Amino acid sequence: MIPRYQRVLFWTLSIAILLVAAFLLHGCHQAREKLTRRRNATPLSAPVAAPEETVRMALADDVTGRIRVSERQLALPAESTARAQSLLSRLLAEYSYKNSAHPLESGPSVDDVFFVDLPLRAGNEVSAHARERAGGQLAVVNLRSSFAEHHPSGIGVETLTINSIIGTIYANFPRVQAIRFLVDGHTRDTLAGHADLTRTYRATNTESRSPVPEEVQ
Amino acid sequence: MDRRFQFAVCVLAGAAGLLLALRSAKLHGQEQALAAQAHPSIPRALVIVDPGHGGTDPGADLGNKVAERDVTFALATKLRTALAAEGMNAVLTRDAGASDAVSADQRAATANRGHAVACISLHATRSGSGVHVYTSALPALNDTEDPTLLPARWETAQEHFVTQSVRLAAALKAAFEPAGLPAALGTTTVPPLDSMMCPAVAIEFAPLNTLEASGKGAEDGHYQDSAVRAMVGALVKWRNDISGQVVPIKDTP
Numbered sequence: 349m350i351p352r353y354q355r356v357l358f359w360t361l362s363i364a365i366l367l368v369a370a371f372l373l374h375g376c377h378q379a380r381e382k383l384t385r386r387r388n389a390t391p392l393s394a395p396v397a398a399p400e401e402t403v404r405m406a407l408a409d410d411v412t413g414r415i416r417v418s419e420r421q422l423a424l425p426a427e428s429t430a431r432a433q434s435l436l437s438r439l440l441a442e443y444s445y446k447n448s449a450h451p452l453e454s455g456p457s458v459d460d461v462f463f464v465d466l467p468l469r470a471g472n473e474v475s476a477h478a479r480e481r482a483g484g485q486l487a488v489v490n491l492r493s494s495f496a497e498h499h500p501s502g503i504g505v506e507t508l509t510i511n512s513i514i515g516t517i518y519a520n521f522p523r524v525q526a527i528r529f530l531v532d533g534h535t536r537d538t539l540a541g542h543a544d545l546t547r548t549y550r551a552t553n554t555e556s557r558s559p560v561p562e563e564v565q
Numbered sequence: 566m567d568r569r570f571q572f573a574v575c576v577l578a579g580a581a582g583l584l585l586a587l588r589s590a591k592l593h594g595q596e597q598a599l600a601a602q603a604h605p606s607i608p609r610a611l612v613i614v615d616p617g618h619g620g621t622d623p624g625a626d627l628g629n630k631v632a633e634r635d636v637t638f639a640l641a642t643k644l645r646t647a648l649a650a651e652g653m654n655a656v657l658t659r660d661a662g663a664s665d666a667v668s669a670d671q672r673a674a675t676a677n678r679g680h681a682v683a684c685i686s687l688h689a690t691r692s693g694s695g696v697h698v699y700t701s702a703l704p705a706l707n708d709t710e711d712p713t714l715l716p717a718r719w720e721t722a723q724e725h726f727v728t729q730s731v732r733l734a735a736a737l738k739a740a741f742e743p744a745g746l747p748a749a750l751g752t753t754t755v756p757p758l759d760s761m762m763c764p765a766v767a768i769e770f771a772p773l774n775t776l777e778a779s780g781k782g783a784e785d786g787h788y789q790d791s792a793v794r795a796m797v798g799a800l801v802k803w804r805n806d807i808s809g810q811v812v813p814i815k816d817t818p
Contacts, residue, residue, distance in 0.1 A: 410692060410693050411693075411694075413693070413697070413749055413751055500625075500690075500691070500692045501624060501625035501626070501633070501690065501692075502625055502688070502690030502691070502692040502693065502769060502771070503688055503690070503697065503699055503753050503755055503767055503769045504690065504692060504693050504697050504699075504751065504753075504769060504771070505690065505692040505693065507699075507751070507753045507754070510754075537669075537756065538756065540625075541618065541622070541624055541625065541633075542688070542753075542755055543753070543754060543755065544754045544755060544756050544759075546756075547720065547754065549754075
């Protein structure tokens with residue numbers, strides 16, 4: 349016969365072990381998420397052989413609500429999709445710097461970028477609208493879900509991020525006429541609850557897109 | 566003799582009653598005419614108020630465990646009450662207690678059924694500062710016909726109303742600034758806005774950075790009251806401005 353105090357001690361210790369295990373698992377999960385987010389905090393590792401070149405970045409500013417284009421000297425890969433991925437990753441990494449005008453969390457942001465020749469064909473049909481774009485390209489920007497999930501939520505801040513990406517692609521890839529966004533390879537309704545990611549955006553100079561409609565200026 | 570007298574009294578009483586009834590009907594008609602003159606030719610004084618997010622979608626985290634969903638609903642109910650006091654009807658696109666999130670398409674459908682004079686989508690954020698009034702980034706179409714009668718694609722239905730929406734945004738901005746709320750205009754691509762067939766704006770309330778109200782967020786009651794007063798003033802002016810015009814409202818030189 350096991351004494352009562354030993355049974356109580358046994359169950360108390362068992363519960364304590366389970367609680368500690370749950371606490372440790374939770375801590376491990378949090379630490380792993382934190383490490384995943386901060387991994388490749390500086391995502392652009394310059395290729396040794398590539399020479400530096402001048403690129404244009406459309407940088408967002410939360411205070412003015414505007415996009416301004418700024419030049420940078422970067423070494424980028426020659427292959428176009430890798431080049432676009434590196435450039436956009438570098439662009440979004442700039443927002444994680446201290447005193448950024450459009451602060452975002454650090455971490456990997458752009459998984460990859462694809463270029464698809466236009467017009468897109470549905471069967472053998474080519475629409476009149478698509479025919480106008482013949483010779484151009486559609487850029488598909490595949491963002492990481494960790495980037496979207498940790499992006500600040502708000503119409504203004506999300507719109508600026510989207511315009512920053514569109515403006516940077518427009519400034520550096522002249523053949524791109526349209527841009528679509530995916531998150532982890534799938535369509536997603538919004539970036540962080542507001543900016544629409546389901547539609548195809550026209551590649552335009554977002555710097556010239558005034559935040560104040562011209563009619564009321 | 567008694568019978569004749571009784572008959573005469575009955576006839577006189579009937580005639581008096583008839584006269585009184587006629588007089589009452591006439592006075593009632595005059596009252597209605599006066600009431601109509603007080604708000605001359607107001608076509609549809611209905612405003613659609615869309616409190617952003619809701620249900621399982623909390624929206625932005627505004628800090629101190631306050632969700633954007635709750636702030637936008639509080640603003641929307643205050644706005645509805647204040648508009649009712651000004652003789653305007655307001656319809657909300659969602660209820661407070663709804664457990665499921667109302668989709669953007671459902672919100673736009675509610676707005677489009679109402680044929681409203683204005684559609685206001687309310688949002689709140691911790692990013693940036695002041696009030697931002699957004700209109701659709703779609704290019705404006707210069708229609709010559711009533712835009713409510715023109716065929717429209719669901720995704721781009723707002724393009725027929727962009728000109729009016731920009732004017733509504735300007736009217737709201739002009740009302741926010743005297744209320745001590747610094748306001749800015751902008752364009753955006755937010756799901757329900759582009760499918761709305763009415764003059765539509767999305768208003769985002771960010772913390773204030775003015776000296777008087779530094780750091781106050783949209784969850785603050787005074788901030789909400791000031792914002793609601795400004796919106797009501799702008800919407801009443803907007804209703805009065807458009808009441809004398811024929812739809813569509815064309816650009817003024």
